[in-house]
Amino acid sequence: MVSVPKRLHKRANVRNLLKRRMREAYRLNKEPLREICIRENIRLSLGLLYTSGEIADYKTIEHAVRKIIQTVVARS
Numbered sequence: 599m600v601s602v603p604k605r606l607h608k609r610a611n612v613r614n615l616l617k618r619r620m621r622e623a624y625r626l627n628k629e630p631l632r633e634i635c636i637r638e639n640i641r642l643s644l645g646l647l648y649t650s651g652e653i654a655d656y657k658t659i660e661h662a663v664r665k666i667i668q669t670v671v672a673r674s
Contacts, residue, residue, distance in 0.1 A: 599645040600624075606651050616648050619656050623663040631667050634674045644670070 600620045602613040624646065635642050646663065654662075 599643075600648075601645070602648040606649070607653075612653060616653065616659070619654075619659045620646050620648065620663060623656070623660040624667075627660070627664050627667055630671050634671055638674065642670075 600617045602616045604613065607613045607616065624644075631642065631644075634640075646666070
């Protein structure tokens with residue numbers, strides 16, 4: 599699940615842009631997470647919530663998503 603709060607970004611086109619960037623970053627970096635889930639035979643639900651009031655570029659979002667995935671993998 600990917601979410602961008604309306605109270606932080608009023609315009610729908612901005613919210614959609616940020617959600618697309620987060621989904622794409624997750625899609626390209628999800629493999630380590632998938633491998634652990636398959637190896638450990640577990641199911642995982644992951645929610646990403648955009649909390650910054652600024653519009654970040656793709657590289658910044660990708661770095662943050664990659665860091666989140668690495669943290670989850672390290673705790674498994």
